[in-house]
Amino acid sequence: MKRILSLWSFLIFFLSGLGPSTALAADEYLLQPGDVLDVRVAGLPNLDRLVRIEGSGEISLPLAGRIMVAGMTLANGEDLIAGQMSRKIFTQRGINGDEALFAINADDISVEVDSYVPIYVIGDVRVPGSFDFLPGLTVLRVIGLSGGVGTPLALDQDMTPRIMQLRTRARALQAEIDTLETKIARLSAPVTPEGDAVAGADNSDATVSDVETSILSAQQSSAIIESAFLRNSKAAVEREIKILQDQLSREMEGEEVDKGEYDRLTKLRDNGLVPVDRLASARRAWLAASTRRLETAGELASLEREVGQIEFQLEEMFTKVDLERLDDLSDVLARHTQVSAEMVGVLEELQSLNAGFVVDEGGPAVNVTITRSDGQVIENAAQDDVAIQPGDLITVTLTFEQ
Numbered sequence: 513m514k515r516i517l518s519l520w521s522f523l524i525f526f527l528s529g530l531g532p533s534t535a536l537a538a539d540e541y542l543l544q545p546g547d548v549l550d551v552r553v554a555g556l557p558n559l560d561r562l563v564r565i566e567g568s569g570e571i572s573l574p575l576a577g578r579i580m581v582a583g584m585t586l587a588n589g590e591d592l593i594a595g596q597m598s599r600k601i602f603t604q605r606g607i608n609g610d611e612a613l614f615a616i617n618a619d620d621i622s623v624e625v626d627s628y629v630p631i632y633v634i635g636d637v638r639v640p641g642s643f644d645f646l647p648g649l650t651v652l653r654v655i656g657l658s659g660g661v662g663t664p665l666a667l668d669q670d671m672t673p674r675i676m677q678l679r680t681r682a683r684a685l686q687a688e689i690d691t692l693e694t695k696i697a698r699l700s701a702p703v704t705p706e707g708d709a710v711a712g713a714d715n716s717d718a719t720v721s722d723v724e725t726s727i728l729s730a731q732q733s734s735a736i737i738e739s740a741f742l743r744n745s746k747a748a749v750e751r752e753i754k755i756l757q758d759q760l761s762r763e764m765e766g767e768e769v770d771k772g773e774y775d776r777l778t779k780l781r782d783n784g785l786v787p788v789d790r791l792a793s794a795r796r797a798w799l800a801a802s803t804r805r806l807e808t809a810g811e812l813a814s815l816e817r818e819v820g821q822i823e824f825q826l827e828e829m830f831t832k833v834d835l836e837r838l839d840d841l842s843d844v845l846a847r848h849t850q851v852s853a854e855m856v857g858v859l860e861e862l863q864s865l866n867a868g869f870v871v872d873e874g875g876p877a878v879n880v881t882i883t884r885s886d887g888q889v890i891e892n893a894a895q896d897d898v899a900i901q902p903g904d905l906i907t908v909t910l911t912f913e914q
């Protein structure tokens with residue numbers, strides 16, 4: 513993650529003037545196209561020249577012609593120019609028309625930089641554009657020359673009403689975001705029959721937090737009561753099932769006994785040993801036992817279906833609650849995303865107006881990138897207050913991290 517200098521730290525750093533400052537060293541700077549050189553010859557003012565280094569990197573001088581100086585230090589360039597000119601004889605005509613010959617001495621030639629190629633500042637500064645380079649310029653001083661961080665504005669434009677409007681909107685949006693986040697915490701807390709609901713998120717708005725906590729508590733209590741009722745009903749039905757199962761077992765045993773008696777009497781009747789009415793009585797007893805067994809089995813099946821329905825109701829109850837909460841949560845999350853996006857837009861406009869609005873310790877931050885004429889790129893240049901070189905492109909970017 514890039515290291516960036518917060519806007520407030522930047523202002524303190526800039527205004528204090530305590531940041532490191534490294535002036536451009538003449539023995540390190542390499543001449544480049546756009547620089548203007550002041551070439552002087554002692555005693556021969558006619559040879560003095562201000563010459564701009566052309567795009568080809570050359571300069572053109574009397575006697576010496578075209579000389580490539582780009583990419584050299586000033587000292588090396590001076591030596592080269594002096595070496596070229598000192599090999600020449602200069603003829604100077606006097607007032608009376610007489611001509612005099614002068615041999616140019618290399619020690620008589622001096623070369624200085626009259627002006628450097630300008631620097632360029634773009635991005636989130638009040639006055640972007642090109643500026644004359646001066647030795648000793650650093651990133652923070654250049655931003656100061658550019659009017660400070662912010663969006664370019666007309667100097668006579670009063671943005672105070674707009675800033676106040678944006679700050680009011682930002683406060684309203686932040687309040688809505690806080691409310692939505694409290695609702696999200698409540699809707700994300702599971703409602704269980706045991707009552708172990710997740711507590712709502714802390715919120716500076718005690719009223720909203722209390723209301724959401726009360727809603728969560730009510731949902732929890734309702735679920736506990738309903739689930740307890742269903743579970744108690746299920747337990748009661750299961751006790752009835754147990755009784756019927758025991759009764760059915762006894763009735764099946766009785767039915768087997770009555771059937772056995774009927775079968776025994778049937779064999780005896782075939783041998784003429786049992787009267788018909790006794791056999792009929794045994795048959796009625798067997799049929800009655802079979803009927804009781806079937807009725808008990810029917811009741812048992814009905815109760816087992818009731819248990820299944822209670823279990824389904826229990827499962828459905830929490831599924832329905834979860835679906836309703838998920839549906840509500842989806843709506844709240846969508847609104848939270850919408851409000852957050854609007855909040856970002858408001859904060860970006862505020863920071864573009866150089867007017868902060870602090871939210872949860874966040875705030876605008878300044879990042880400075882320098883692109884040199886040789887292609888070198890220096891990131892986070894504001895951190896070390898990097899020294900500026902002629903031809904530098906300084907890009908200032910304001911960002912807001914919430």
